[in-house]
Amino acid sequence: MNNLYKNFLSIGSIALCILLFSPGCKYLDKTPDNLLTSDMLWQTRANAESYLNQIYSHVSIPADTYSMLGASDETSCSIQGVAVRKMITGNWNAQSNYWYYWGDNYAGIRQSIVFEQNIDKMSESLIGADLKKQYKAEAIFLRGWFYWKLLRQYGPFVKVTELLSLNDDYNKYPRSPFNECVDHINSLLDRAAADLPDAWSSSVNYGRATKASCLAVKSQVTLLAASPLWNGNPKFAGFKNNDGTSLAPLQYDANKWRTAADAAKAVIDLQGYKLFTNIDEGDAQFDPYLSFRNLFLTNWNNEILFSTNMAGSWQWGHEVRCAPKPGGFDMQNATQNVVDAFYMRNGRTIDDPQAQYVETGFVQSDDPANWGKSRDGLNRGYVKGNSNMYVNREARFYVSIQYNGKPVLPAPTADDRNFFSSDANKDGTGRAEFYYSGKSGVGVNNNGDITGYDVLKNVSPASNIRTSSVTYRPFIHLRLAEMYLNYAEALNEVEPSNTDILKYVNLVRQRAGVPNLETVYPGAVGNQDEMRKWILRERQIELAFEGDRYFTLIRRLMMGDPKMQSIYRMNTITNDGNQGFAFADFNKRTLLQNRTWTDKMYLFPIAQDDIDKNSSLVQNPGW
Numbered sequence: 024m025n026n027l028y029k030n031f032l033s034i035g036s037i038a039l040c041i042l043l044f045s046p047g048c049k050y051l052d053k054t055p056d057n058l059l060t061s062d063m064l065w066q067t068r069a070n071a072e073s074y075l076n077q078i079y080s081h082v083s084i085p086a087d088t089y090s091m092l093g094a095s096d097e098t099s100c101s102i103q104g105v106a107v108r109k110m111i112t113g114n115w116n117a118q119s120n121y122w123y124y125w126g127d128n129y130a131g132i133r134q135s136i137v138f139e140q141n142i143d144k145m146s147e148s149l150i151g152a153d154l155k156k157q158y159k160a161e162a163i164f165l166r167g168w169f170y171w172k173l174l175r176q177y178g179p180f181v182k183v184t185e186l187l188s189l190n191d192d193y194n195k196y197p198r199s200p201f202n203e204c205v206d207h208i209n210s211l212l213d214r215a216a217a218d219l220p221d222a223w224s225s226s227v228n229y230g231r232a233t234k235a236s237c238l239a240v241k242s243q244v245t246l247l248a249a250s251p252l253w254n255g256n257p258k259f260a261g262f263k264n265n266d267g268t269s270l271a272p273l274q275y276d277a278n279k280w281r282t283a284a285d286a287a288k289a290v291i292d293l294q295g296y297k298l299f300t301n302i303d304e305g306d307a308q309f310d311p312y313l314s315f316r317n318l319f320l321t322n323w324n325n326e327i328l329f330s331t332n333m334a335g336s337w338q339w340g341h342e343v344r345c346a347p348k349p350g351g352f353d354m355q356n357a358t359q360n361v362v363d364a365f366y367m368r369n370g371r372t373i374d375d376p377q378a379q380y381v382e383t384g385f386v387q388s389d390d391p392a393n394w395g396k397s398r399d400g401l402n403r404g405y406v407k408g409n410s411n412m413y414v415n416r417e418a419r420f421y422v423s424i425q426y427n428g429k430p431v432l433p434a435p436t437a438d439d440r441n442f443f444s445s446d447a448n449k450d451g452t453g454r455a456e457f458y459y460s461g462k463s464g465v466g467v468n469n470n471g472d473i474t475g476y477d478v479l480k481n482v483s484p485a486s487n488i489r490t491s492s493v494t495y496r497p498f499i500h501l502r503l504a505e506m507y508l509n510y511a512e513a514l515n516e517v518e519p520s521n522t523d524i525l526k527y528v529n530l531v532r533q534r535a536g537v538p539n540l541e542t543v544y545p546g547a548v549g550n551q552d553e554m555r556k557w558i559l560r561e562r563q564i565e566l567a568f569e570g571d572r573y574f575t576l577i578r579r580l581m582m583g584d585p586k587m588q589s590i591y592r593m594n595t596i597t598n599d600g601n602q603g604f605a606f607a608d609f610n611k612r613t614l615l616q617n618r619t620w621t622d623k624m625y626l627f628p629i630a631q632d633d634i635d636k637n638s639s640l641v642q643n644p645g646w
Contacts (some may be wrong), residue, residue: 042523061142063549065145068145071149071150072158075321077159078134078251081131084336086340087355088570089106092357093355094110095576095582095587096586096588097358097360098357098568098593099474100355101356102355112618113619115586118631119646120264121627124173125173126216126630126633129183131168132166135163136170136184136293138158138299146597150357157218160218162210162233163215164216164219164236167209167215169207170207172479173575174201174204175243175630176207176626178262178270180199181196181199194637194638195639196638197264198264201248201270208240209244211569212238212240213237215232216234216237217238219234222325223296229497232329234293235290236328236501237429238330239506242506243501243509245513246578248279248282248387249283250579251468255272255274255275255276256273256580265641268431280514280516284513285513287507291510291527298326298505298507298534298535299318299326299534301314303324303325306397311418311534312418313394314418314534315422315535316395316422320483320494322495322497325495325503326502329499329501333497334495338486338494341431341481342483342488344504345478347455347462348462348463349442349462351488353470355461355480356592357476357478357479358591358592359474359612361563363425365423366420367380367415368536369413369537369538370417379415381538382610383410384404384607385410385609386405387407389405390414397469401430401485404432409426410428419539419565425455426476427456427610428455429454432486433485433493437451439453439490440452440453441453445460453640454604456603457593457600459595459609473592504565504566505529505571508561510527511558525548527560528557529541535565537577559579587620589617589618591612591615592612593609593613594612596607596613623644
């Protein structure tokens with residue numbers, strides 16, 4: 024990133040309001056903001072709507088960010104030298120500028136203030152009063168969204184409530200205490216929610232903020248505030264502004280869990296939202312595989328609370344990173360850690376003696392459930408010859424994990440599938456070959472860092488990775504199942520006997536086709552510690568590869584646990600001697616990485632360049 028662009032993105036430059044570079048809006052390129060906020064801009068509806076869309080453009084799609092690509096125990100990036108690989112070895116500092124979202128979020132904040140201050144200048148003949156109110160509410164929501172993103176990544180932020188002049192002293196703008204930041208975000212979201220519909224009735228508005236979007240972000244903010252990272256964390260005792268103001272709350276407050284539970288329940292109680300299933304697509308018979316997979320692939324459904332609806336942006340990059348070679352990059356690898364977290368179909372964990380899990384040998388028949396076959400014409404469960412490790416796992420496992428011997432998904436025809444197969448395996452099924460001599464193996468591609476798994480969630484069977492043809496679908500930022508789990512997690516901390524905890528955990532499990540929790544593990548009922556364990560596991564599975572795992576481990580102060588830093592894979596590096604899928608030693612857990620963790624990494628550093636520009640801006644602890 025060149026210095027001019029970096030300087031524009033810094034908080035000092037945002038406050039100065041000097042330049043706005045945008046590849047999305049040509050008429051804004053290199054144009055001073057004093058012209059953008061002049062009467063000229065607000066004389067046409069098209070210009071005003073373009074400006075609002077420009078604010079939306081700062082809602083980043085985190086498909087290849089650290090939380091997705093390998094900073095938590097669910098994924099590993101197979102390519103050496105990328106930023107996330109340096110991050111997990113501790114090889115970064117305040118000058119690295121990894122995932123520098125500080126500046127871009129402030130750019131969005133500033134633009135939302137500009138919009139709010141100027142939209143009322145427009146004649147009602149151009150934009151009616153109701154539409155002005157709606158657009159202003161959207162801009163205010165987006166400001167709350169950007170502040171939430173700052174709070175989650177960096178902690179307490181500099182609260183900017185108005186545009187600053189060239190003559191302002193920018194050294195007088197310190198960070199606000201955490202609780203004040205939470206209150207400010209929630210105030211913005213309340214203001215926005217008052218003037219937005221619960222849901223949109225027209226597809227032309229898909230991707231725009233709603234009242235549900237506002238309340239869902241409040242749920243995320245209040246859950247963060249209630250969690251151990253920010254609720255009486257003694258490690259932040261010295262985290263203060265230069266004047267001695269404490270930036271972190273040092274006293275534990277159990278009421279914050281109640282606030283978080285109430286915030287999540289407010290989303291749940293809205294009309295018009297429910298968990299998606301394949302029945303919503305017109306299927307006559309419930310299929311847990313299709314229900315979970317197609318949730319991410321439909322153009323719109325009633326589980327989505329906020330999404331980015333933009334064609335031709337993130338879809339190809341996600342699919343090529345997640346696809347095996349030779350068509351894909353085999354880059355976004357799932358770990359053995361997350362593979363082992365998924366339940367068996369009987370709802371039990373694989374280490375449960377009653378789970379009927381088998382780790383040795385190979386299955387001799389195809390999956391009789393035939394999940395996905397009614398729509399795809401192909402069985403999407405296990406197939407003959409797969410390792411028994413992958414037999415009788417729950418539906419979310421087959422949606423989420425591309426494993427050795429599983430047919431490649433984004434390959435519509437038999438010829439496309441054969442492209443991924445060695446000559447001896449060209450049977451039209453396209454089973455992924457992660458073993459050493461396979462087409463995606465170490466011996467062929469000289470990449471010793473693969474895990475033997477790719478991420479499969481949010482990959483479409485209608486895409487064709489062989490021809491780089493991918494299908495449109497929205498990127499889902501927030502969805503109802505997460506609100507169910509937010510509610511259960513928070514409620515368990517204040518009222519562990521409340522029956523709503525099981526109700527909403529079980530709704531998530533039922534869509535996945537697994538039995539209710541109390542029928543499998545009755546000891547969890549009313550037991551706060553046990554239930555917490557199961558709720559966090561449900562988050563790990565249901566929200567896998569959506570970015571939640573990283574932030575859950577962060578807010579729960581669990582990232583420093585050695586179990587989260589010891590990353591395992593299959594035995595991809597031992598030569599199979601051309602045995603292929605029959606090579607039994609492939610299916611042995613092997614240590615991939617012992618990652619580096621220090622507690623300063625619970626927060627990202629603010630870029631040193633920003634610290635240098637504002638003497639009142641204190642750095643995060645340890646950096």
